[in-house]
Amino acid sequence: FSASSPIIRSSIYIGEVYDARMEKAGWNQVDYTLDSSWKTTTVVAGPVGVMSLQLIPSIEQDPPNLPIDIQTLPNNTFIADFGKNLAGYCRLTVKGKRGQVITLRHAEVKLHPPYGPRNGSLYYANLRSAVATDTYILRGDPQGEVYEPYFTYHGFRYAEVKGYTGQLQKKNLLQIPIHASVSIVPLINTSNLIINDLQSRVQDSHLSNFISVVTGCSQRDERIGWMGDASLSSDIMALGFDMHAFFANMLRNIRDDQGEDGSIPDVVPYYRYGGRPADPSWSAAFPQVTYVLYKYYGDLRAVRDNYAALKRYFAELQTQVPQSGLSHMAGRYGDWCMLTPPSPVPISFTSAFSYILNLEQFVEMAHAVGESQDEETYANLVAKLKQEYHDSFWNETHYSRPQLTSYALPLYLDLTPLEQKEMVEVDFLNLLDSSDGCSCPRTGIIGAKYMPMSLSMLGRTDIALQVAEQIQLPSWGHMMYNTEEPATALWELWNGDIEGSGMNSRNHHMFSSIGWWIRSVDGNSTFFWFS
Numbered sequence: 001f002s003a004s005s006p007i008i009r010s011s012i013y014i015g016e017v018y019d020a021r022m023e024k025a026g027w028n029q030v031d032y033t034l035d036s037s038w039k040t041t042t043v044v045a046g047p048v049g050v051m052s053l054q055l056i057p058s059i060e061q062d063p064p065n066l067p068i069d070i071q072t073l074p075n076n077t078f079i080a081d082f083g084k085n086l087a088g089y090c091r092l093t094v095k096g097k098r099g100q101v102i103t104l105r106h107a108e109v110k111l112h113p114p115y116g117p118r119n120g121s122l123y124y125a126n127l128r129s130a131v132a133t134d135t136y137i138l139r140g141d142p143q144g145e146v147y148e149p150y151f152t153y154h155g156f157r158y159a160e161v162k163g164y165t166g167q168l169q170k171k172n173l174l175q176i177p178i179h180a181s182v183s184i185v186p187l188i189n190t191s192n193l194i195i196n197d198l199q200s201r202v203q204d205s206h207l208s209n210f211i212s213v214v215t216g217c218s219q220r221d222e223r224i225g226w227m228g229d230a231s232l233s234s235d236i237m238a239l240g241f242d243m244h245a246f247f248a249n250m251l252r253n254i255r256d257d258q259g260e261d262g263s264i265p266d267v268v269p270y271y272r273y274g275g276r277p278a279d280p281s282w283s284a285a286f287p288q289v290t291y292v293l294y295k296y297y298g299d300l301r302a303v304r305d306n307y308a309a310l311k312r313y314f315a316e317l318q319t320q321v322p323q324s325g326l327s328h329m330a331g332r333y334g335d336w337c338m339l340t341p342p343s344p345v346p347i348s349f350t351s352a353f354s355y356i357l358n359l360e361q362f363v364e365m366a367h368a369v370g371e372s373q374d375e376e377t378y379a380n381l382v383a384k385l386k387q388e389y390h391d392s393f394w395n396e397t398h399y400s401r402p403q404l405t406s407y408a409l410p411l412y413l414d415l416t417p418l419e420q421k422e423m424v425e426v427d428f429l430n431l432l433d434s435s436d437g438c439s440c441p442r443t444g445i446i447g448a449k450y451m452p453m454s455l456s457m458l459g460r461t462d463i464a465l466q467v468a469e470q471i472q473l474p475s476w477g478h479m480m481y482n483t484e485e486p487a488t489a490l491w492e493l494w495n496g497d498i499e500g501s502g503m504n505s506r507n508h509h510m511f512s513s514i515g516w517w518i519r520s521v522d523g524n525s526t527f528f529w530f531s
Contacts, residue, residue, distance in 0.1 A: 098140025155219025
């Protein structure tokens, strides 16, 4: 039997409408007596596919957050500021008349120029079509009522409350953080406040995007499993959390979405956005996450479970290299979200880099599981492709074009011949030093991951630190310390405070790879002390 539910509508994008007048007290108890409102159910076909044990950790709540401030606006409107941008929902405690309607609308930032007047109201344009509004209709209980939604969540720091009678008190509206139940590795405590703050933003951005899949963002009409974001963040995720089960589930999802030709889509599970085959730096998540499970957790089973599918993937990826070579390799996004000028490196430059890096990882994994013939075959292919990469992109004085990413990627792969290597290293450091007088990370998301590591490989961890602690635009420090909207989570864009709506999330982890560098540098470095 079934009956109408008090949950009238629920969507992670639109929000939830809950009519408490339609509650049926005791309906979930064994001694409940059905009345005439209950109707016979209709039998339909069940879902198809193979039923299997849930691998992914369950979603859990963290302790609630009180608002740090509640502002009163005209028309009985309240703006609650919880002080932290995260994934979750509100818990409302209220006493009122039967049929009274209260709405909770969620947002990441307050309105400010250039988006609009600084009048205390909230900014919703970057949510795009996500309404992000929960509606509660009171049953009129004189003892008071408590509501939190059942089947939705939002990415928010602020909540706009309408329809509440009287003055809204902090204790009556709480922010409930949610994320997958993963064990958290303590942050490294250093003497550097910027580095400490940056680690905290990295961790919070990850937790907000551990909702069943590794989502790209927590707030807008998207919240899907972008592979590029996950690939770039996977190292620091594995170092910052127990991601063993989460990543095992992710790899199973990737295998489920792998095409018969071996291709992987940009988004997994794949149902909208992106394309197939993916940009090679996005589908890189398949070998990268497998390698991360092996490298950090010693998981050989993950290698064996994905081995055949990875060989099919690499075979398909090879078809994306045209007869004209790596310099014309396919791709879609490249060094995504670089603040221009300068212009990003060609997409083929990052596609070929990811291809070679993933093959190197596969060679190491083949050795680990005793596949010696494959190890030799793919090692020979890597050597051939490294030479071709150099020959294709070297322009007598630099790779591709004089831009930070074009130096960082070849240096990380260690493919530059000795006769050019010293010149490349010197030019790399000079370019970084001459970028508008600051060592700012003028790269997109791929360069941002490998530039600090390449600097440390050159023995210049001091310069990498200067990059990490910059506060000028573009930098992680600008996100955290700008005067308009200091970030409590990482942004999607270096200049999110001024860029505009559309693709402009304030809780995004694709720039979080700086945390990988922080946890990888020598703990005895002269500019850090660890406790």
